[in-house]
Amino acid sequence: MIKGGLAAKQNFTDKDIVHFLTNVECLEGLFDTWGTFGTTFNNNLTLGGPTPIGARKANLSDEVQSHMEEIALNEQGHALFTRQAGSDLPCPPLDFTGGFNKFFGAAFNLTGSNTIASRFGKPFDPFQNDETFLLSVLSLEELGATGNKGLVSLLTNPVIANGVNGLATSATGQATVQRVLLWQRRNNTVPPFGETVQQVFARISALRDSLDGPQIDDQGLVNTDPRYIAVPQYYPNMIPTDVRGLTFSRTPQQLINILTLGSPQGVGVFFPSGLYGAINKPASYNESLPGLDSFPTSNAQVATQLTTQQVGNIPGPLLPPNVTGELDLTQSLTGPLDNGTAATRGFVTEPPGRPFFSNATQARTPASVHSNSLPSKQSPPHHVAVGLPVPSAAPTASGGRHLSEETAVG
Numbered sequence: 001m002i003k004g005g006l007a008a009k010q011n012f013t014d015k016d017i018v019h020f021l022t023n024v025e026c027l028e029g030l031f032d033t034w035g036t037f038g039t040t041f042n043n044n045l046t047l048g049g050p051t052p053i054g055a056r057k058a059n060l061s062d063e064v065q066s067h068m069e070e071i072a073l074n075e076q077g078h079a080l081f082t083r084q085a086g087s088d089l090p091c092p093p094l095d096f097t098g099g100f101n102k103f104f105g106a107a108f109n110l111t112g113s114n115t116i117a118s119r120f121g122k123p124f125d126p127f128q129n130d131e132t133f134l135l136s137v138l139s140l141e142e143l144g145a146t147g148n149k150g151l152v153s154l155l156t157n158p159v160i161a162n163g164v165n166g167l168a169t170s171a172t173g174q175a176t177v178q179r180v181l182l183w184q185r186r187n188n189t190v191p192p193f194g195e196t197v198q199q200v201f202a203r204i205s206a207l208r209d210s211l212d213g214p215q216i217d218d219q220g221l222v223n224t225d226p227r228y229i230a231v232p233q234y235y236p237n238m239i240p241t242d243v244r245g246l247t248f249s250r251t252p253q254q255l256i257n258i259l260t261l262g263s264p265q266g267v268g269v270f271f272p273s274g275l276y277g278a279i280n281k282p283a284s285y286n287e288s289l290p291g292l293d294s295f296p297t298s299n300a301q302v303a304t305q306l307t308t309q310q311v312g313n314i315p316g317p318l319l320p321p322n323v324t325g326e327l328d329l330t331q332s333l334t335g336p337l338d339n340g341t342a343a344t345r346g347f348v349t350e351p352p353g354r355p356f357f358s359n360a361t362q363a364r365t366p367a368s369v370h371s372n373s374l375p376s377k378q379s380p381p382h383h384v385a386v387g388l389p390v391p392s393a394a395p396t397a398s399g400g401r402h403l404s405e406e407t408a409v410g
Contacts, residue, residue: 012252012279014157019089019277020252021164022082024147026091027259027270028140029075030055034096035126035133036065036072045079049091053098053272058127064134064181071137071174078144078167085160089276099270100126100136106261107203108193120192130181131190131197138178139204142240143255145171146217150249172239172247179238183221198222202345209340211258216338217248222346237346257282 012020030052033041038057040046060068079091104124105116117123126136148168155161186198193200202220209218219240241247250258256266256275266281267274274280338344 012154014155014160015086016278017151017155017164017252018082018085018087018160020275020279021085021148021151021167022079022087022089023092023271023275023277024144024255025075025078025082025167027094028144029072029079030091030094031096031126031140032068032072032075032137035137036060036068041076041079045076045083045091047083047088047090050093052094052096054096054126056127058133059129060133061130064130067177067181068133068137071177074170074174078170081163081167085163092271092276093273094270095272096126096270097123098272100124100139102261102269103139103207104200104204107200107207116192120194122192124192128191131185131188134178134182134185135190135197135200135204138175138182138201139208141171141175141178142218143208143250143258145175146248146250147252147255149247150251150254176238179221183236183238186221199342199347202342202347205345206340206342208258211262212250212254216340217242217250218345220342220345220347224344224346224348252279253282256280 026046026049030040030046033039034052034055035058040051040055101116101124105111105114105119108116108119110116110119115123124132126132145168148164148171152161152165152168155164182197182201187196189195190197190200198221202222205218205220209216212218217240219237221237223235223237239247256279257263260266260269260271260282262282263269264282265274341347
């Protein structure tokens with residue numbers, strides 16, 4: 001299991017990383033494609049991989065169907081990228097039925113013989129309706145988005161790194177669409193749990209974050225932690241970021257640990273036979289391999305323009321010695337610490353009220369921005385929240401302050 005928040009870089013070859021991507025993109029892409037179109041990938045992109053257990057068409061509204069068609073085609077394209085980048089591994093055996101029941105069961109703290117079926121009377125069906133399908137899709141989508149972003153710095157071939165960067169940005173955009181669709185349905189009840197979409201996803205977010213280390217890099221549909229400057233307290237959270245507005249990254253080890261619920265061998269849940277390739281466990285990798293591998297240039301499918309010899313060694317970024325670490329930037333700039341539970345991911349619906357702002361979340365703008373007059377060159381700048389009322393001294397239960405209509409000089 002991953003213990004550290006930022007797992008150390010592992011010197012995998014580029015081909016190892018592309019093979020790892022095959023596992024992840026097959027999981028996401030096949031689930032989205034089956035649920036949206038009721039069929040598998042085109043053109044044998046699975047390379048003979050088996051049909052996933054439980055794969056079928058989801059019962060979707062016209063609105064969700066139209067959005068998911070674009071997303072599913074993008075995901076199928078992600079699988080195509082791994083083939084063009086040289087992956088010759090078939091899609092591994094996948095289990096949608098057992099996988100999502102174990103994953104969502106873990107989000108409800110069900111272990112051993114305690115299952116969703118025994119607790120709620122029937123198993124979870126990811127294809128049942130808009131809510132169950134979108135929750136399932138987003139559970140995987142944000143793992144792909146953060147995982148792809150985390151791979152970019154591990155790759156040495158610039159063409160492949162650029163492609164994986166495209167995977168990360170594409171997956172982040174897809175996840176944003178899915179969050180918006182879920183936000184619109186946040187108060188709908190999710191079968192068989194009897195909880196709302198917002199509550200169930202808060203549990204999923206807390207589960208994912210509990211399996212990738214002590215740092216906070218997962219968020220629910222609603223922000224209830226006032227440390228994040230991009231999203232005021234109790235406001236919708238459509239793009240999870242840290243206090244700098246940066247999207248999160250995960251290592252391959254962290255993803256495997258989440259997808260197999262902490263299996264030391266990386267087997268189970270969605271991957272009943274494990275992951276294919278050299279990167280198939282959440283820990284214990286050989287760190288002595290060279291950073292630049294000899295990627296096969298004779299294979300016409302390889303998406304590269306130069307040989308690795310022509311590219312040469314690419315030095316990593318030189319970081320200033322005083323840069324604050326990600327762990328520091330995602331812990332307690334203001335307000336209380338996220339306690340890692342569903343409660344801080346928006347499980348409890350609070351009255352919308354007014355947004356939370358601290359000194360760290362205010363922008364310096366002319367005072368006249370809140371008046372009907374045009375800005376004056378002589379007007380002294382005030383510290384105010386852009387486009388919003390200015391904070392007063394009314395404390396909140398979390399120790400912060402809600403906004404009032406009063407003007408406050410910074």
